[in-house]
Amino acid sequence: MSDGLVVENIESFYGDFKALHGVSLALEPGKVLALIGANGAGKSTLLKSICGLVSPKAGRVTWRGRDITGLRGAQTVALGIALVPEGRRLFKSLSVEENLILGGQIGRSGPWGLQRLYDLFPILQEKRHQPATSLSGGQQQMVAIGRALMSNPDLVLFDELSLGLAPIVIKDIYAQLPKITGQGMSAILVEQDVTRALSAANQFLCLVEGRVSLAGAPQDHSRDAISAAYFGT
Amino acid sequence: MMQFTISRATITSRIAGVFALLLLAVLAAAPWWASSSFLHLAGEFAVYLALATLWNLLAGYTGLVSVGQQAYVGLGGYITFSLALFLGVHPLLAIPLAGLVAALVAIPVASLVFRLAGAYFAIGTWVMAEVFRLIAAQATALGGGSGISLPATVTKELGGKWLREASIFWLALALGAGCLALVYLLLRSRIGLALTAIRDSEVASTSLGIRIGRVKHVLYVLVAGLTAMIGALISLQKLRVSPDAAFSVNDWTAFVIFIVVIGGIGTIEGPIIGTIVYFLLREFLADFGTLYLLFLGTLAIVVMLAAPKGLWGYAAERFGWSLFPVGYRIHFKD
Amino acid sequence: MDLINIVLQGVLVGGLYALFAAGLSLIFGVMRLVNIAHGDLIVLAAYIAMEVIRLSGLPPLLALIFVVPVMAAFGYALQRGILNRTLGGDLLPPLLVSFGLSVILQNGLLAVFTADSRKLDAGVLETASLSFGGLSIGLLPALMFATAVAVIAALQFMFYKTALGRAFRATSDDAEIAELMGLDRRRVYAWAMALCLGVVAIAGVFLAIRSNFDPFMGPGRLIFGFEAVIIGGLGNLWGTLAGGVILGVAQGLGAAIDPGWQILAGHVAFLLILAIKPRGLFPRMDG
Numbered sequence: 120m121s122d123g124l125v126v127e128n129i130e131s132f133y134g135d136f137k138a139l140h141g142v143s144l145a146l147e148p149g150k151v152l153a154l155i156g157a158n159g160a161g162k163s164t165l166l167k168s169i170c171g172l173v174s175p176k177a178g179r180v181t182w183r184g185r186d187i188t189g190l191r192g193a194q195t196v197a198l199g200i201a202l203v204p205e206g207r208r209l210f211k212s213l214s215v216e217e218n219l220i221l222g223g224q225i226g227r228s229g230p231w232g233l234q235r236l237y238d239l240f241p242i243l244q245e246k247r248h249q250p251a252t253s254l255s256g257g258q259q260q261m262v263a264i265g266r267a268l269m270s271n272p273d274l275v276l277f278d279e280l281s282l283g284l285a286p287i288v289i290k291d292i293y294a295q296l297p298k299i300t301g302q303g304m305s306a307i308l309v310e311q312d313v314t315r316a317l318s319a320a321n322q323f324l325c326l327v328e329g330r331v332s333l334a335g336a337p338q339d340h341s342r343d344a345i346s347a348a349y350f351g352t
Numbered sequence: 353m354m355q356f357t358i359s360r361a362t363i364t365s366r367i368a369g370v371f372a373l374l375l376l377a378v379l380a381a382a383p384w385w386a387s388s389s390f391l392h393l394a395g396e397f398a399v400y401l402a403l404a405t406l407w408n409l410l411a412g413y414t415g416l417v418s419v420g421q422q423a424y425v426g427l428g429g430y431i432t433f434s435l436a437l438f439l440g441v442h443p444l445l446a447i448p449l450a451g452l453v454a455a456l457v458a459i460p461v462a463s464l465v466f467r468l469a470g471a472y473f474a475i476g477t478w479v480m481a482e483v484f485r486l487i488a489a490q491a492t493a494l495g496g497g498s499g500i501s502l503p504a505t506v507t508k509e510l511g512g513k514w515l516r517e518a519s520i521f522w523l524a525l526a527l528g529a530g531c532l533a534l535v536y537l538l539l540r541s542r543i544g545l546a547l548t549a550i551r552d553s554e555v556a557s558t559s560l561g562i563r564i565g566r567v568k569h570v571l572y573v574l575v576a577g578l579t580a581m582i583g584a585l586i587s588l589q590k591l592r593v594s595p596d597a598a599f600s601v602n603d604w605t606a607f608v609i610f611i612v613v614i615g616g617i618g619t620i621e622g623p624i625i626g627t628i629v630y631f632l633l634r635e636f637l638a639d640f641g642t643l644y645l646l647f648l649g650t651l652a653i654v655v656m657l658a659a660p661k662g663l664w665g666y667a668a669e670r671f672g673w674s675l676f677p678v679g680y681r682i683h684f685k686d
Numbered sequence: 687m688d689l690i691n692i693v694l695q696g697v698l699v700g701g702l703y704a705l706f707a708a709g710l711s712l713i714f715g716v717m718r719l720v721n722i723a724h725g726d727l728i729v730l731a732a733y734i735a736m737e738v739i740r741l742s743g744l745p746p747l748l749a750l751i752f753v754v755p756v757m758a759a760f761g762y763a764l765q766r767g768i769l770n771r772t773l774g775g776d777l778l779p780p781l782l783v784s785f786g787l788s789v790i791l792q793n794g795l796l797a798v799f800t801a802d803s804r805k806l807d808a809g810v811l812e813t814a815s816l817s818f819g820g821l822s823i824g825l826l827p828a829l830m831f832a833t834a835v836a837v838i839a840a841l842q843f844m845f846y847k848t849a850l851g852r853a854f855r856a857t858s859d860d861a862e863i864a865e866l867m868g869l870d871r872r873r874v875y876a877w878a879m880a881l882c883l884g885v886v887a888i889a890g891v892f893l894a895i896r897s898n899f900d901p902f903m904g905p906g907r908l909i910f911g912f913e914a915v916i917i918g919g920l921g922n923l924w925g926t927l928a929g930g931v932i933l934g935v936a937q938g939l940g941a942a943i944d945p946g947w948q949i950l951a952g953h954v955a956f957l958l959i960l961a962i963k964p965r966g967l968f969p970r971m972d973g
Contacts (some may be wrong), residue, residue, distance in 0.1 A: 172862055192865035202866050209857040213852060220855055224849070225868035270867075417723070417781055464957060468916070470777050471720030475912045476960075479953055482909060486950040563964035601905065606789055613782055642797045649789035656783050657771050 122183050123147045123305060124169070124274060129178030129188075131161075131168045138164040140329040141178065146322075148273070151306045153316035153337070156326035156347060162309045163205055165326070166276045169307075170202045171195040197225050201272035205279040205309075207263040209251040216247040218262050222269030229271025230302055236265045239295060257288030264292070268299065275299070275306045282311060293319060312347065321341070327351035367583055381524055383518035392519040395589060398528030401604075402582050403604065404623035405531045406575045406612040413539070413547045414568050414619035423461075423484045424576045424604050426598035427454045428583025433593050434447055436506050438493075443502070443510055444519065448585040454580030458573045466569065478601065485599035499594020507591060520673030523585050531578060536620055543567065610652045616662025625664045693940045694821060700934030701831030702896065702925040705889035706911035707918075708838055711881035713927050714762055714915070715845075716854045716878040717773060722784040725908030726791035727883060731757050731890025732899050736806060746806045746895050754887040761883030765876040772873070788904065797903035804899040812895065815907040830892050834930070838923050839884055844881075845923070854878060906949075920968030928968065932959075 124146040131139040138161040145159050146152050154162050167173035169180055171192040180188045187195055201222075209218055219233060237244035241262040244252060260280070267275055281289040289312075296319055300306050310316035317323055317337040325348040326335040333340065333348030340348075403421070410416040431450040435441040441449065462481055468476040489497040507682060509515040538544055546567055560656045583604075587593050597603070607630065615626020630648075638646040706728060713719050721727075738749045768787070772779035791923055814825040847852040856864040857874045865871060892901060893907065910933060917932050918925030933952045940951020959967065 144951055170866060172865070191870065192862070193868050193870045196866050196868050204866075205862060206829045210857055210864070212855040217852055221864075221867045221869075224853075249916045266867075286889050397809055411778065415779060417776065435796075464960055466962055470718075470914070471781050472916065474722070474781055475720065475909065476916075479909055479913065479956065483950065483953045483957070486946075486953070492795040511732070546924075602789075606785070607783060609782060617778065624706070631693070642793045646790055646797070649786040653768070653783050653786040656779055658784070659767070660779060 121145060121174050121181070124151070125179075125181040126165075126169065127179045129165075129168055129174050129175040129180065129183070131164050131175045133161075133164050133173070138329050139168065139175070141151060142326070142329070142331055143178075144324050144331075144334065146274075146305050147309065147349070148305055149300075149303045150322060151300055151320045152310060153313075153320035153323040154248045154307055154309045155345075156325060156332075157349065157351075159328075160326040161329040162326055163278055164329075166202060166278050166307065166309060169195075170200050170276055172202075196270055196272075197227070198225065199271070199273035200276070201267035201270050201274070202264050202276045203260075203267045203278060203280065205282065206341065208258050209259055209262055209266070211250065213250040213251055215243055215251050215262055216250050217253065219243075219247075219265050219269050220349070222266035223271075225270055231268045231271050233269075236268060239298065240265060244330070257284050259285040259286075260284060260292060264299070273304055275304060276309075277306060278309045280310055281315070288313075313345070317345070325349055362475030376529055376635075380522065383514070383521060388513075388517055391517050392589075393631075395521045395524035398524040399582055399586060399589075399629060400527045400608065400611060400630065401523075401623060401627045402531040403579065403608045404615070404627055405535050405620075406578055406582075407605075407608050408612045408617060408619075408623050409535050409538070410571065410575050412612065412622075414571055416572060417471070417474045417611075418477040419474045419605055420465075420479070420481035421491075421575075421579055421603070421608065422599050422601050422603070423477070423481035424454050424458070424579035425583035425586060426481070426488060426595070426602040427457065428580030428585075429483055429587030429598045430491070430494065431592040432584040432587050433494060433500065433502065433582065434459070436502065436509075437500075440683075443506060443588055446678065447523065447581050447588075450584040451577040451581035453578070454583075455573050455577030458576030459559055461576075462569055462572045466565075466572075481601065483597055485595045488593075488599065489595040495594070497595060499592060499597070501592045502588075510588070520585065525587070527582055527585060531625075532620070533580075535579050539620065547571075607648075610648055612662075613652050614662055614669075616666070618669060619663070619664050621663045621668070622662050626662065628664070688942075691821065692942050693935050694823065695827065696935030696938030697931050698823070698827035698831045698934070699938070700927070700931030701834035701915075702889070702892055703825070703910045703914045703933050704834040705837060705885065706907050707914035707926045707930055708818070708834075708923065709839060709889070710908075710911045711915050711921070711923060712841060712845075712885070713878055713882045714857050715921050717782050717875050718858075719769065719773065720784075721769075721783065722790040722908065723791055723904070724784075724886070724911060725790045725906065726795075726904030727757070728885050728890045728893060728898060728907045729795065729901065729904045730791055731883075731887040732806070732894035733795055733804075735887075735891045735894060736804055739806065746808050746891055747811075750888060750891055751891075753891060754884045757883040757890075758880040758882040759889035761879040761881075761886075764883075765879035766872060769879065770872045770875055771830045787967070792901050792904060799901065801900055801902075803900050804894070805898050806891065806894040807809060808895045826895065830896070833888065833892070834927060836899030837888060838927050841881075841885070842923050850877065910952070913952065916966055917956060917959050917970035922968050925951060925968035929966070932967075 121264065125144060126144045128143055129139055130137065130141055130143045133236065142161070142165060154165065156162050164173055166312050169176045171194060173191045176189070180184060182198060188199065210221065214219065219236060223232070242258055243261055243265060246258065254262065281294065294313065307321060308316050318346065320337060322336050323334065325345065326333060328351065332351055333345065379394065382394065393442035407418070407421060428450045431453050431567060432443065435446040438445045465473055465476040465480060488494065494500050507604055508521065539547065573667055583598070587598065611630045612623055612627055616622030617625065633644070633648065637647060638675040661669065704719045710721070710724050713721060727907035734756055735746060735749045735753045738744065738752045739746060742749070755838070768783060769780065771785045808826065810824050816823045816825060816828060853869050853874050856867065857869055857871050874908060913933050915926055918927070918929030932955060936955035937948050937952040939950035
């Protein structure tokens with residue numbers, strides 16, 4: 120029995136479209152998994168199936184030895200799973216600080232709090248009373264990350280962390296990543312930039328059309344093998 | 353090589369078509385074989401069928417949920433009475449004229465209520481109907497708040513009792529069958545495809561180059577005109593108009609909505625099934641008065657929650673029935 | 687002087703219309719639901735108040751101590767039991783279900799209480815008046831208006847300064863992501879409806895003190911509330927108060943010309959504003 124995350128053979132639908140055809144993975148505590156694959160490969164659906172926004176039609180998701188398949192989002196967050204969603208999806212009628220407070224609303228105890236986040240991203244403290252969506256893209260991504268951390272999760276799912284951000288901002292955010300995951304937290308990282316994702320991860324999983332084409336540790340596979348798995352050739 | 357044929361009609365639909373024509377012929381002869389109470393009931397049935405079919409066209413296919421169609425029912429009645437009383441127009445001729453005038457009135461009305469989106473559109477149409485009702489109540493020449501009966505001099509123009517009852521029944525039959533046929537043909541046409549596209553996705557149909565606003569506008573006006581013709585007929589069935597009855601939200605909109613929801617919204621067959629269910633319930637339960645309405649409201653909610661596509665939608669999905677096929681079927685041969 | 691008086695009375699009545707509208711505005715803001723039975727719920731509250739008074743002998747305004755929680759609990763149950771099942775992308779289910787609810791409430795009240803007109807007796811409150819210079823203001827309308835201002839200020843505070851309001855705004859913005867903050871939308875919506883019916887209870891009691899009521903008054907109150915919301919601009923609570931005031935003044939002026947024109951003048955004012963400013967007089971910037 121693992122005390123991390125175990126996904127066994129799940130099948131999930133995105134609307135009427137079957138997006139996952141029996142996907143499995145295992146993630147130990149404190150490890151970072153890079154989830155790679157082309158657009159439409161099922162990466163987002165896999166993350167949503169883990170955090171409860173999508174309910175798998177078959178298979179099982181186990182978190183710390185507990186079956187969490189089909190739990191609602193409001194329940195998985197209480198068990199320590201947080202999502203940084205694609206496109207950030209900040210609450211537009213809430214200020215920066217209100218977004219963060221809401222993230223911590225479920226009241227799990229742990230290292231993260233408002234002040235610790237403001238230390239990590241000082242710009243957010245400066246702009247804490249502004250409407251969240253009035254910030255720049257990179258700053259909004261900081262709010263989205265902060266909002267997820269506020270729930271003091273043990274597993275964070277990052278969906279398209281750098282999408283639409285300037286390269287310098289991406290570099291900044293990745294520079295902060297070890298500070299975040301260094302707390303014994305596990306993470307799944309969905310990223311367009313495969314090289315960057317692999318360098319930040321201990322293990323990876325490549326999806327093609329809803330199926331796992333390759334999985335393992337980045338150093339165990341050649342670039343060519345990973346590239347072939349990515350394109351499904 | 354896979355072989356397939358494409359068809360529209362099914363055996364059921366062909367049988368249904370023949371049956372419908374036979375039924376229509378038998379009914380058309382009803383004044384010679386049926387009692388006057390049957391004619392009255394059948395006329396009322398046709399009126400509700402027509403109203404339900406038209407409301408379904410708006411709500412089920414274009415997403416325009418109106419709670420104010422009584423505006424046009426009442427308007428049709430009041431225009432008919434005005435034309436007959438003040439201009440001496442023959443009451444039967446007044447029916448199409450009422451439809452025309454009401455359609456003209458509906459053009460500016462549409463441009464106002466179309467500013468409200470979604471559910472607010474629904475209440476906006478209701479406000480319009482209230483405005484019409486209050487104006488009618490101010491029309492002292494038409495009896496003000498208590499309404500007016502058609503004077504005997506005008507009633508005489510409709511002929512003797514038999515002819516009057518027969519012609520009003522024939523008109524009801526023509527309007528009922530006509531609205532059904534119109535909607536059927538409309539949905540089979542190119543516009544029908546556009547309408548289904550609108551219903552299924554506004555975004556998709558925009559990219560298909562269909563001018564949604566235009567189609568909705570035209571349909572709203574068309575339905576208003578036809579609804580007013582039905583209203584004109586109702587006023588001749590009753591030989592009387594009054595603001596509260598002619599613009600009744602319960603009689604001309606609530607019941608109609610229940611009929612469509614129970615029968616199956618967004619299908620041609622739904623309003624027919626719904627009207628039959630409604631009349632059956634009414635025959636058996638109307639003695640219970642208030643409780644009957646409580647039951648009807650509850651039934652509508654239960655159907656909406658448990659079988660949102662109504663009785664017909666449920667049956668069609670289970671058994672693949674279709675009496676009025678508007679889509680195409682592909683049959684594969686292996 | 688007469689004109690000033692008419693306008694003043696209209697403004698005060700506008701407070702009652704704002705009370706009709708505030709709950710409507712709140713639930714539209716939180717869950718995009720337009721509840722056709724809203725007016726019938728106001729009338730239901732009036733009948734519940736009547737029964738509470740009959741059983742307890744309390745004066746009408748004190749009866750609110752019972753009526754508000756009863757209506758709020760009913761709202762919570764109604765949302766969890768029925769209305770939550772209708773919420774999705776489609777417009778029809780909530781509209782038609784609440785329409786069915788409206789018919790059920792009207793006929794249910796008719797079956798229990800008959801069609802007779804009722805009224806709540808508030809004693810001296812109804813006849814007492816305050817004088818300013820040459821103007822005389824009835825104590826009841828003044829209290830009604832002050833209550834409307836207080837209710838809207840309280841809702842405004844709740845919406846922008848409390849955890850519940852934050853949950854409402856977050857769920858309204860993005861219910862799916864709010865779910866990941868531990869907010870179960872079914873419960874958030876139920877709280878919104880509870881709050882809405884709490885306000886409805888206040889509106890119902892004032893309605894019943896001010897005028898006669900019967901089981902079929904609901905749709906008219908829904909329409910007044912709706913007009914106030916649209917005139918003021920969707921999503922703006924203070925705008926809703928302004929909308930109620932404009933409606934009240936228009937009706938007052940109409941009635942001064944001809945009693946038959948009272949309601950019609952209100953509708954005409956609404957349609958005029960709809961024609962000139964379709965988004966209302968004070969639309970919220972982010973829509």
